Amino acid sequence: xxxxxxxxxxxxxxxxxxxxxxxxxxxxxxxxxxxxxxxxxxxxxxxxxxxxxxxxxxxxxxxxxxxxxxxxxxxxxxxxxxxxxxxxxxxxxxxxxxxxxxxxxxxxxxxxx
Numbered sequence: 462x463x464x465x466x467x468x469x470x471x472x473x474x475x476x477x478x479x480x481x482x483x484x485x486x487x488x489x490x491x492x493x494x495x496x497x498x499x500x501x502x503x504x505x506x507x508x509x510x511x512x513x514x515x516x517x518x519x520x521x522x523x524x525x526x527x528x529x530x531x532x533x534x535x536x537x538x539x540x541x542x543x544x545x546x547x548x549x550x551x552x553x554x555x556x557x558x559x560x561x562x563x564x565x566x567x568x569x570x571x572x573x574x
Contacts, residue, residue, distance in 0.1 A: 465535065466521035466570045468513040472542050473506075476562040480506045480539040484566065492518060492532045492570065506566075510537075513568045527572060536569035 473480070483506040487495035492514060499511040514534070521527045542563035548556040 464521075464525060464527075464572060466517050466524065466527075466532075468517035468520065468568045470509065470513055470566045473509060473564050473566060474561070475506050475564055477539045477541050477564045479504070480564045480566060483507050483510055484537045484539050484568075487514075487534050488537045490534055491573075492529065492534065495534050510566065510568065513566065514570070517568050517570045521570060521572075531573045532570045533573050534568065535571035536567070538567050540565040540567070 483499070483502060483504050486498055486502065487510065490498065495514060496511055499507045499514075518529060518532065521532060522529070542565045544563065545561035547559040547561060549559050551557045
């Protein structure tokens with residue numbers, strides 16, 4: 462049986478489309494390579510995802526004896542969270558909708574055998 466170590470973050474105020482750009486960079490990489498990639502990524506979501514990877518590593522070391530050098534990011538996904546709906550005034554008395562999106566991010570690590 463293969464062990465997977467997860468970390469979740471729900472309701473982060475960044476659109477899922479922008480968060481997926483960062484998450485797609487690290488999927489399938491070794492943990493240290495993923496952290497190095499995120500350190501030099503100039504996106505709002507990069508430090509958040511790096512913190513999630515470190516949390517998943519902490520979960521792995523707390524649950525079992527795991528060699529951190531053998532961990533890879535096996536699954537990383539971004540789902541849509543709740544959306545705030547606001548309105549902005551426009552010309553001639555009209556109103557235009559503004560959708561403030563949020564994301565649920567999941568990072569899953571597994572041990573490379």
